[in-house]
Amino acid sequence: MRSITIPAETIPVTEEADICVIGGSCTGLFAAVRAARLGAKVVLLEKHNRFGGAATAGLVCMWHSIFDITGERQIIGGLTFEMMERLEKRGAIGEFRKGGPHVPRIPFNSNELTLELDALAQEHPQIRTCFHTFYSRPVMNGDGTISAVIAENKSGRFAVAAKFFIDASGDGLLCRAAGYPMRRAGNPQPPTACALLENYRKAGRIDLKELIEQNRSRYPDLPCGYSWGTAVPGSDDVYMLSATRILNCDCMDADAITQAEFESRRQIRALTSLLRETAPEAHISLQGLPSEIGIRESCHIVSAGPLRGKEMLTGTCYRDTIGAGTYPVDIHGNADDSISFLHLTGSRQYFRSRTLVREERWLPEGEFLPFYRIPLSCLIPGGAKNLIAAGRMLDADGDSFGAVRVMVNLNQCGEAAGVAACCALNSGKAITEIDGAAVRNELNRGGSLIPEA
Numbered sequence: 001m002r003s004i005t006i007p008a009e010t011i012p013v014t015e016e017a018d019i020c021v022i023g024g025s026c027t028g029l030f031a032a033v034r035a036a037r038l039g040a041k042v043v044l045l046e047k048h049n050r051f052g053g054a055a056t057a058g059l060v061c062m063w064h065s066i067f068d069i070t071g072e073r074q075i076i077g078g079l080t081f082e083m084m085e086r087l088e089k090r091g092a093i094g095e096f097r098k099g100g101p102h103v104p105r106i107p108f109n110s111n112e113l114t115l116e117l118d119a120l121a122q123e124h125p126q127i128r129t130c131f132h133t134f135y136s137r138p139v140m141n142g143d144g145t146i147s148a149v150i151a152e153n154k155s156g157r158f159a160v161a162a163k164f165f166i167d168a169s170g171d172g173l174l175c176r177a178a179g180y181p182m183r184r185a186g187n188p189q190p191p192t193a194c195a196l197l198e199n200y201r202k203a204g205r206i207d208l209k210e211l212i213e214q215n216r217s218r219y220p221d222l223p224c225g226y227s228w229g230t231a232v233p234g235s236d237d238v239y240m241l242s243a244t245r246i247l248n249c250d251c252m253d254a255d256a257i258t259q260a261e262f263e264s265r266r267q268i269r270a271l272t273s274l275l276r277e278t279a280p281e282a283h284i285s286l287q288g289l290p291s292e293i294g295i296r297e298s299c300h301i302v303s304a305g306p307l308r309g310k311e312m313l314t315g316t317c318y319r320d321t322i323g324a325g326t327y328p329v330d331i332h333g334n335a336d337d338s339i340s341f342l343h344l345t346g347s348r349q350y351f352r353s354r355t356l357v358r359e360e361r362w363l364p365e366g367e368f369l370p371f372y373r374i375p376l377s378c379l380i381p382g383g384a385k386n387l388i389a390a391g392r393m394l395d396a397d398g399d400s401f402g403a404v405r406v407m408v409n410l411n412q413c414g415e416a417a418g419v420a421a422c423c424a425l426n427s428g429k430a431i432t433e434i435d436g437a438a439v440r441n442e443l444n445r446g447g448s449l450i451p452e453a
């Protein structure tokens with residue numbers, strides 16, 4: 001392959017902070033807010049024009065229960081709850097004050113979330129936000145710490161110098177470039193592009209799977225057939241449909257992800273054509289496409305304390321617990337339209353073509369797990385000093401990742417990363433030496449409801 005050599009370059013350090021956060025999904029912004037509330041000066045770099053990541057740019061507008069599965073104990077508070085309350089005031093979120101064994105789904109309006117995240121960030125003047133800004137690489141010190149990151153935007157190339165870094169890029173871009181080992185998921189969950197459809201519900205009850213199967217020969221671009229969706233709160237007519245699936249895609253490969261964008265939009269095109277043909281009287285129209293395909297899983301950091309399904313799903317109480325959740329293990333097939341669930345009620349289900357093909361108990365009859373816990377250790381790249389990861393790149397095996405990957409869980413990881421970064425800065429210790437219990441106590445002092453036991 002041809003190569004070119006770029007001359008050595010002097011880059012201005014235009015930003016200096018205590019903490020630099022890469023990526024501004026709720027995970028990244030919540031990390032920044034928690035750190036700012038503890039007095040840190042934070043710079044946040046985000047390549048899009050807004051906060052929210054998959055929840056806004058990706059149109060994924062569904063959070064899940066903040067209660068344990070008995071519905072009696074609220075286990076998630078903090079910034080997720082604050083944001084839910086803010087969205088409630090704008091009529092932009094579904095019911096979130098009730099729990100139950102079937103883990104309530106909580107739809108929200110992605111555009112309203114964008115506005116509320118803007119407001120949240122701007123209420124914290126210690127956070128300097130750089131939108132339209134692409135993080136590109138770290139600058140390392142001789143002792144293995146990161147001294148700065150290089151970023152680029154319309155104004156040019158610049159460096160952000162900081163004492164601590166939080167990688168909330170989803171893909172673990174900073175962890176990887178800083179030289180920490182990364183692990184590709186063996187069988188990663190597939191990416192999906194969502195779409196906003198107007199008047200979808202006016203078409204009445206449509207069996208999308210059957211419709212797709214009957215028309216596949218006429219519309220070869222139709223997706224595999226698994227779908228879910230929700231009416232968007234605040235609107236009578238707009239429906240978010242998540243019906244595409246790109247099989248066997250390497251989401252860390254730029255070319256593969258480009259082709260996945262094309263393919264997912266071909267799938268949406270075929271689907272909307274078929275829906276219009278099937279229900280012409282409904283006047284279904286395509287009102288929104290994501291500005292980026294939704295990536296469920298790409299790669300993971302390698303930590304000293306990975307999250308393992310067999311521990312997490314037996315209710316392990318970690319010394320460094322920093323979050324709790326109830327979302328089931330939900331694994332989308334990477335090679336077909338299958339999906340499997342492992343519910344905390346004790347049942348395991350396997351669906352193929354939206355048909356339940358197998359159901360069994362993984363817990364003895366009558367037993368259930370009220371909630372599981374998430375440890376701080378799975379966010380810390382092995383040997384890292386002034387770096388922590390928060391988001392879907394966390395160190396989790398297939399089962400535990402299937403559960404923790406949802407936003408109410410990753411939001412908590414973001415908050416924990418922000419607080420852990422402050423603990424490291426204030427104590428002068430490496431992140432690996434931080435006491436997870438102290439991080440949890442600080443989180444709970446700031447509004448989290450992380451169960452102690």
Ligand SMILES: Cc1cc2nc3c(=O)[nH]c(=O)nc-3n(C[C@H](O)[C@H](O)[C@H](O)COP(=O)(O)OP(=O)(O)OC[C@H]3O[C@@H](n4cnc5c(N)ncnc54)[C@H](O)[C@@H]3O)c2cc1C
Pocket residue numbers: 022023024025026027028045046047048051052053054055060061062063064133134135136168169170171173191192193194242293294295296390391392393405406407408410
């Ligand atoms: C189709 C689909 C449906 C899903 N359904 C649900 C659901 O119903 N409920 C649920 O809770 N979860 C759901 N999930 C999972 C959930 O959305 C994700 O796991 C979660 O949003 C990941 O959060 P994150 O912060 O790790 O990453 P992201 O949300 O991907 O955020 C990463 C951020 O980093 C920014 N970034 C990346 N690289 C750079 C760079 N170089 N420079 C600057 N900024 C950068 C990105 O722009 C983005 O804002 C779904 C996922 C998909 C794909």
